[in-house]
Amino acid sequence: MTSPYPLLAIVGILAGAMTLAASLVWLERRLLALWQDRYGPNRVGPFGLLQVVADAVKLLMKEDWIPPFADRAVFVLAPAIVMVTVLMSFAVLPIAPGFVVSDLNVAVLFFLGMSSLGVYSVVLAGWSSNNKYSLLGGLRASAQMISYEVFMGLSLMGTVLLAGSFRLSDIVEAQRRVWFVVPQFLGFVLFLIAGLAETRRLPFDLPEAESELVAGYHSEYSGLKFGMFFVGEYLGVVLISALVAILFFGGWLGPVLPPIIWLLLKTFVFICFFILLRASLPRPRFDQLMAWGWKLMLPVALANLLVTGAIVLASTG
Amino acid sequence: MLSVLRTIWNVFLHMFQPRVTVQYPDERAYLAPRYRGRIILSRDPDGGERCVACYLCAVACPVDCIALQATEDKSGRRYPEFFRINFSRCIFCGLCEEACPTYAIQLTPDVEMGEYDRRKLVYEKEDLLIDGVGKYPGYNFWRVAGVEIGGKGKGQSEREERPTDIHSLMPRDPMPG
Numbered sequence: 322m323t324s325p326y327p328l329l330a331i332v333g334i335l336a337g338a339m340t341l342a343a344s345l346v347w348l349e350r351r352l353l354a355l356w357q358d359r360y361g362p363n364r365v366g367p368f369g370l371l372q373v374v375a376d377a378v379k380l381l382m383k384e385d386w387i388p389p390f391a392d393r394a395v396f397v398l399a400p401a402i403v404m405v406t407v408l409m410s411f412a413v414l415p416i417a418p419g420f421v422v423s424d425l426n427v428a429v430l431f432f433l434g435m436s437s438l439g440v441y442s443v444v445l446a447g448w449s450s451n452n453k454y455s456l457l458g459g460l461r462a463s464a465q466m467i468s469y470e471v472f473m474g475l476s477l478m479g480t481v482l483l484a485g486s487f488r489l490s491d492i493v494e495a496q497r498r499v500w501f502v503v504p505q506f507l508g509f510v511l512f513l514i515a516g517l518a519e520t521r522r523l524p525f526d527l528p529e530a531e532s533e534l535v536a537g538y539h540s541e542y543s544g545l546k547f548g549m550f551f552v553g554e555y556l557g558v559v560l561i562s563a564l565v566a567i568l569f570f571g572g573w574l575g576p577v578l579p580p581i582i583w584l585l586l587k588t589f590v591f592i593c594f595f596i597l598l599r600a601s602l603p604r605p606r607f608d609q610l611m612a613w614g615w616k617l618m619l620p621v622a623l624a625n626l627l628v629t630g631a632i633v634l635a636s637t638g
Numbered sequence: 639m640l641s642v643l644r645t646i647w648n649v650f651l652h653m654f655q656p657r658v659t660v661q662y663p664d665e666r667a668y669l670a671p672r673y674r675g676r677i678i679l680s681r682d683p684d685g686g687e688r689c690v691a692c693y694l695c696a697v698a699c700p701v702d703c704i705a706l707q708a709t710e711d712k713s714g715r716r717y718p719e720f721f722r723i724n725f726s727r728c729i730f731c732g733l734c735e736e737a738c739p740t741y742a743i744q745l746t747p748d749v750e751m752g753e754y755d756r757r758k759l760v761y762e763k764e765d766l767l768i769d770g771v772g773k774y775p776g777y778n779f780w781r782v783a784g785v786e787i788g789g790k791g792k793g794q795s796e797r798e799e800r801p802t803d804i805h806s807l808m809p810r811d812p813m814p815g
Contacts, residue, residue, distance in 0.1 A: 602646070
C-alpha cells in the first residue's frame with residue numbers, strides 16, 4: 322500500500338531526513354562531548370542548537386574550489402551521487418502504515434543496490450581529485466564496501482526468510498509477535514557492523530582516516546560540495562539506524578504512542594548508539610578490517626543464513 | 639571482542655561523570671599567585687620605583703621583548719628613563735623575574751590582555767608600574783644596598799658595617815659607636 326498522498330510523503334520524508342541529518346551534526350557534537358566529559362557547542366542559540374545554522378552559513382560562504390588538476394566533470398558529479406543514492410533509499414522506508422513513498426516489493430534489494438551505488442561517489446571523488454591521498458581513500462572505500470556489502474546482504478536474508486517478503490512493510494508486520502532481533506540476533510549484529518562500514522563512520526572511517534590520509538577521498542573538496550559529503554554521511558547514519566529499527570526492532574510497532582513516534586524513537590536510539598561507537602572505538606588497521614570482513618563476518622553470516630533456512634524449512638515443511 | 643564491549647560500556651558511563659570544562663567567560667579557573675601572566679613593575683614599600691635599570695631582564699629575555707634606558711636622578715638613584723615590554727612577543731617564561739636583582743619586575747596571575755590592535759600590546763612604563771610591592775612586601779633594595787645615594791651615606795644601610803678607614807693604622811674598632 323502506497324501513501325494516498327505520494328507528494329506529501331515525498332516532501333515529508335525529504336524534509337524530515339534533511340532536517341534530521343543537519344541536526345545530527347549538533348547532536349553528534351553534543352553527545353561526543355557528553356561522553357568525553359565536555360560540553361560541546363552550547364553558545365549559539367538555546368543549547369547551541371543554532372550551531373547547525375552557523376555551520377551551514379559558514380559552508381555556504383566558503384570558496385567552492387575545484388583544483389586545476391582535478392577531473393572537473395567527475396569531481397562535480399561525485400558529491401551529488403552520495404546524496405542521490407542515500408535519498409533514494411529513503412523512498413522505500415515505511416515510516417508508518419501507509420506512509421511511504423514507494424512500497425516496493427523488493428525494497429530490501431533496492432536498498433542494497435542503492436548503497437552499493439553510493440560507493441561510486443567515494444571512488445569517483447577519490448579518483449577525480451587527482452591526489453594520492455584521495456585516491457588511497459577511494460581505493461580503501463571500494464575494497465571496504467565490496468567486503469562489507471557481501472555479508473550485509475546475507476545478514477538481511479535471515480529476516481527476509483522469516484518474513485517471507487522483501488517488502489519492508491511486510492517485514493514490519495511480520496514482527497507483531499516478536500521482534501526479529503530475538504530470532505535473528507546474529508543477523509542484527511552483522512547488519513549493524515556492515516551498516517557502520519557502509520556509512521564510513523568511525524571506527525570504519527578508513528576512507529577518510531584523518532590521521533593517515535589528510536581527509537581521504539574528500540581532501541580536495543570545499544564549500545557546499547564538502548557539505549554534501551557531510552550531509553550524505555549523516556543521511557546514511559539516519560538511514561541505517563531507521564533500517565535497523567525497521568528490520569529488527571519492529572519498525573513502527575509499539576503500544577500507546579503513534580507509529581511514527583515509535584519509529585523515530587527507535588531510530589534515535591540507534592543514531593545515539595552509532596555516535597557512542599564513534600566516541601569509544603579506535604580505527605582498525607586496513608588489513609585487520611579486510612580479514613575481519615572476509616574471514617569472520619562472512620562465514621558467520623553464511624552460517625546464520627544456513628541455520629535460519631533450515632529452521633524455516635523444517636517448521637513449514 | 640569483550641574488551642570492545644567493555645570500552646563501549648565504559649564510555650557510556652562517562653555520561654554520568656561531571657564535566658571538566660570551565661565555561662570561561664562565565665566561570666573562571668583559579669590562577670595561582672605565582673602564575674606567570676601579565677608583567678608588572680613594582681614599587682618599594684615607601685613608594686619609590688624598585689627598578690634600578692640594570693638591564694638584566696632585557697638580557698635574560700629570550701625573545702628580546704623588553705627595552706629600557708637607564709638614567710640617574712639627582713640623588714644618584716638609578717631608574718629607567720623608559721621601560722617598554724612588547725607583549726605581542728612576550729612568551730611569559732618568567733626569566734626576567736628570575737634575573738631581577740631588586741624584585742622589581744614580577745609576573746602576575748592575569749591573562750586577559752587580548753587586543754584587536756597589535757600596537758596596543760606594547761606597554762610603556764606607566765602601564766607597567768603598579769602602586770604596590772607585588773609578591774615581596776617589605777623589601778627595599780636601596781635600604782639594603784651598600785650604595786651611596788642622596789640622604790644615605792656609606793655604612794648607613796641596614797646590616798651594613800661602617801666602611802674601613804684605610805688611612806688608619808689601628809685595627810678595626812671591634813665595638814664601633
